[in-house]
Amino acid sequence: MTGTSPLGENASVKRAIIDIGSNTVRLVVYNGPLRAPVVILNEKVSAKLGKDLGKNGLLSAKSMQTALAALARFSAMLEMLGIDDVDCVATAASRDAANGPDFLEAVRRLGLSPRLLTGEEEARASATGVIAAFPGAKGIVGDLGGGSLELVAIDGDVRPGGITLPFGTLRLPELRAGGAVRFAGLVRDGLAKADFSAVTGHPLYIVGGSWRALALQAMHDLDWPLDDPHDFELMPDVALRICRQFEKSKPEKADPRISTSRLASLPDAAALLGQLVERIAPSRIIFSSWGLREGLVFARLDEATRRQNPMLAGVAGFARSAAVDPAHAIKIADWTRDVCRAAPEDEDLRLASTMLALAAMRTEPNLRAEEAMTWALRKRWVGLNARGRAMMAMTVFANSGLTDVPATFARLAGPEDLRTAVGWGLATRLCRRLTGCAEKALRQTALRRADGKLVLSLDEPVQALFNNSGAKDLRHLAEWLGMEGEVASPVPA
Structure with a gap:
């Protein structure tokens, strides 16, 4: 498995882990970004292989039969899915039982290649x-x-x-x-x-x-x-x-x-x-x-992929599924950077929040607020803590024009963090509605702080893009930041 992009663009290889544990036997199939794998199949059977070990040091015939039936199904399922990247491991029960080697030999006869892990x-x-x-x-x-x-x-x-x-x-x-x-x-x-x-x-x-x-x-x-x-x-x-x-x-x-x-x-x-x-x-x-x-999956990654931020890789993968190009989202985040000042450790969070805000625009208008709440607060984003979730959700809300902070968010992040996130969302909203996210328009417009003012600059060819809606968005963002909005031209070099 190899990877080079910090956003995990090169990913999507199905790989499977079969975990023969003391309590359960489980098959998990992953897909999506290598650094933030998405579970597409998760099936387990409670075989309780280790239940009787304390009594006689053996795996019971019943538990082995249950486990082998599950493993036979897993083997057939993987063949039907065409997945040959499979890591099958066995742990404590198989390791400690006197008849563990016989059990693992039976597993091999199913076409699997179990590795017995040491403690x-x-x-x-x-x-x-x-x-x-x-x-x-x-x-x-x-x-x-x-x-x-x-x-x-x-x-x-x-x-x-x-x-x-x-x-x-x-x-x-x-x-x-x-x-x-x-x-x-x-x-x-x-x-x-x-x-x-x-x-x-x-x-x-x-x-x-x-x-x-x-x-x-x-x-x-x-x-x-x-x-x-x-x-x-x-x-x-x-x-x-x-x-x-x-x-x-x-x-x-x-x-x-x-x-x-x-x-x-x-x-x-x-x-x-x-x-x-x-x-x-x-x-x-x-x-x-x-x-x-997940440790077994991660251990097989190359060093460049391991260094990726799992939260950013995961959100980027999700954004792609919503027809949002993460590379384009980076350009929008760059457009808002001077206004949306963030601590260095929050820059990845701001980019991820921008991607999710853009993805929310792909849903029905009456579903966006609910989708934002669900995506930011309930979807598993590995590498994102409670504070980050609340700021991400608030960014998506503000991108839709909603600046009132729900009580739920206030339990997860401080008022200043949430206020910052509203600024991120309002700036994204201004950019999105002014430029239509067109790359040419992004290049010929700019938003910056200058002499205590929030200045929107437009080159002559795109000045017609600025209308009443743009003026309202600029004023709203400037007021939120405690500044005065101003329109200027051309875009500074």
Whole structure:
């Protein structure tokens, strides 16, 4: 897999991951930008391969039969779809079971080529997935699977010394049966195998279906305005309070998106997370929907593609699907740059917001505000936090002429950030309606700040483009910025 563009234009290769886990066997097919892969097929079967390992050290005949039936379907599905870029991996249950080699041989007879990951490889793959989602992340990654818990330190890259502990969700009920004190001792002794002192006080990034279920329930109980658990954050004191509450029993009013099986494992997952928060003392707890599978995909990318901003690559891919050329959106963002001053770290966000604002124009007028809310707040944009989501949504709103800030946005970003985003949207609106986004018109017009005024310059051939609508848009933007609007010609060299 190769890539060179910061917007991921060169992408779109279907690739598949088959994850033979201790609890579930899953097929995921990705397409779209290499740096921000889009899931086009996600199918899982709860085979519970690791359920009886604690009793006899074997994969049960029933669980193997269930898993092999699912894998036979996956193999046939991939052949029908014509996908030959397939990475099939097996983790803790297959690794720990005495009859694991026999099971994997049966998988090979289905035409698949499973790789048995070591505990360290599993931990590194999960951590790589987190780094892919949170570039430059520093802290500890914890991946809770059915058979094991992987913990590894990260510092922009995966650090050596990760550990695998037998604390998977299928094993937790038995481990907790001895009481809270004994369980706390088991976690303490397990963590003693690794030195995480260098990253104490940094975030704890957590991965795994049971912990995502915990995030969904916490978001439900906190009436959080977003519904994607990816990048949902909890402060340690809040996380501990929630974990202590959930570890006692399942919630009375469960979030409807949580499956029955995940709901059943919620108390155990909460108890384990509570222990980790107490022992590791993180600054924040951050839930990641990217883990092992995304780590495997990311690890195969070339260095140039890895350096792309996943948020920008993802929004660019979405914009293309809405018939918006990201390269053209860059020119519009350049046109508004002098007015839409943003901190260097927000320039990618401003460009992504511009692309989404232009994409919203491709929808029916009566749907645009609703679409903006849905796209910005509910669609998964990896690499975009809650503040960024609110600013993106507000940009799209203002591009449609709406400047009142919805209460939902105000919970996610500060008033100055939202005010800045309104300016981004109003400037995009002025550009779009004045020039029709025509490249010739963009070259022969300019918007700048000069001597405390907002100056719109037009070359003689395009002066006819400026009408009452343009004058209104210029005045609205100037007033928002606390300036006076002015029209001049020609465009400064």
